[in-house]
Amino acid sequence: MTTQGKLFAIAIFCLAAVWAxxxxxxxxxxxxxxxxxxxxxVFENSTNKTGIERVVTNQVVFxxxxxxxxxxxxxxxxxxxxxxxxxxxxRTQTIARVGTEVASEREVVMTVDxxxxxxxxxxxxxxxxxxDRQAYNVDENSKLATDQNxxxxxxxxxxxxxxxxxxxxxxxx
Numbered sequence: 001m002t003t004q005g006k007l008f009a010i011a012i013f014c015l016a017a018v019w020a021x022x023x024x025x026x027x028x029x030x031x032x033x034x035x036x037x038x039x040x041x042v043f044e045n046s047t048n049k050t051g052i053e054r055v056v057t058n059q060v061v062f063x064x065x066x067x068x069x070x071x072x073x074x075x076x077x078x079x080x081x082x083x084x085x086x087x088x089x090x091r092t093q094t095i096a097r098v099g100t101e102v103a104s105e106r107e108v109v110m111t112v113d114x115x116x117x118x119x120x121x122x123x124x125x126x127x128x129x130x131x132d133r134q135a136y137n138v139d140e141n142s143k144l145a146t147d148q149n150x151x152x153x154x155x156x157x158x159x160x161x162x163x164x165x166x167x168x169x170x171x172x173x
Contacts, residue, residue, distance in 0.1 A: 029170040029171050030170065031071070031081075031116075031169065031170065032081070032116065032124040032125050033124075034080060034118065034124075035080045035081045035116070035118065035124065036071065036080050037071060037072070037073040037078060037079045037080050037081075038064070038071055038072060038073060038079055038080070038081055038082070038083055038116070039072070039073040039074075039075060039076045039078070039079035039081075039082045039083070040057065040060055040061050040064065040072070040082075040083045041057075041076075041082055041083065041084050041085075042054065042057045043056050043057045043060075043084075043085035043086060043087055043112070044084075044085070044086040044087065045087050046086055046087060046088055046089075047087055047088075047089060047090045049090045052087055052090055052110075052154065053087060055154060055155065055158050056085070056087055056110075056112070056158045056161070056162070057085070059155075059158040059159050059161075059162040060083075060085070060162040060165055060166075062162065063159075063162035063163055063165070063166045064166060067166050067170075068170075080118065080119070081116050081117060081118045081119075081124060082116070082117050083114065083115075083116050083169075084114070084115050084116075084117060085112055085113065085114045085115075085165075086112065086113045086114075087110065087111075087112055088111045088112065088113055088129075089109070089110065089111045090108065090109070090110045090111075090154075091108070091109050092106050092107065092108050092109075092150065093106060093107060093109065094106050095107050095135060098140070102138075102140055103138045103140075104137070104138055104140075105135055105136070105137055105138060106135070106136060106138055106150070107133045107134060107135045107136070107153070108133065108134055108136065108150060108153050108154055108157060109131065109132075109133040110131065110132060110133075110154075110157055110158075110161065111129055111130065111131045112130045112131075112161060112165075113126075113127070113128045113129065113130075114126065114127050114130070114165060114169075116169065125169060127168055130161060130164060130165065130168070132157055132160055132161050132164070133157070134153040134154070134156050134157040134160070135153065136149040136150055136152065136153035137149050
């Protein structure tokens with residue numbers, strides 16, 4: 001057998017081994033048994049950051065639409081299960097300084113809890129403490145620019161967390 005033939009045989013063997021073990025890309029699995037349609041409630045906001053619940057919920061809805069649009073229901077009555085989320089914490093912290101007093105970079109850290117609840121109140125999936133962070137620059141001359149940078153960081157963070165939420169929900173089954 002030639003070297004090229006051996007490499008081809010090894011590649012086929014590896015592919016067969018991966019296929020046989022049930023490996024699949026994250027987010028390509030299914031929902032819990034009996035769940036085809038999911039309604040996503042506006043997340044509860046347990047923080048002091050006004051409006052963050054809308055930002056996060058909208059991003060989760062967008063991710064579900066992007067990944068599996070036909071799985072979303074327009075109301076709880078038309079769904080097999082409801083996804084409920086709670087934004088437990090959102091905080092900012094300095095991660096870099098210019099000198100000892102002036103922050104040059106901060107990060108926003110968010111923690112979310114989730115439950116997927118079927119009709120009748122049965123919790124079929126839950127996860128606590130999904131946490132992520134996103135850095136942003138501080139403009140020492142403009143609070144407005146710093147606030148805009150923080151809002152962009154929250155948007156990026158919400159996007160990444162929604163991808164993780166969808167992946168975790170569909171990878172567990």
